[in-house]
Amino acid sequence: MLKQAPDLPPLDCAAEEAYVRHYLQSFIRGGLAGLRVLVYQHSAVGRDLLPRILGELGAAVVSAGRSTGSV
Secondary structure, X not given: OOOOOOOOXXXXXXXXXXXXXXXXXXXXXXOOOOOEEEEEEOOOOOOOHHHHHHHHOOOEEEEEEEOOOOO
């Protein structure tokens, strides 16, 4: 559809950090300590944030792969 990628503004991570902070403040720090969690990163918009959040809550995160997003 587009012959050339549009010029995009510089990346602003403020929304990403607010999203992560929300979940880290909503659960007990270290609440997942001792757990191993397998994460398949489907095509969801927050798929890169989920392993980070789980890890910061204390889980040992194993990423099993991700979808390409195409249907």
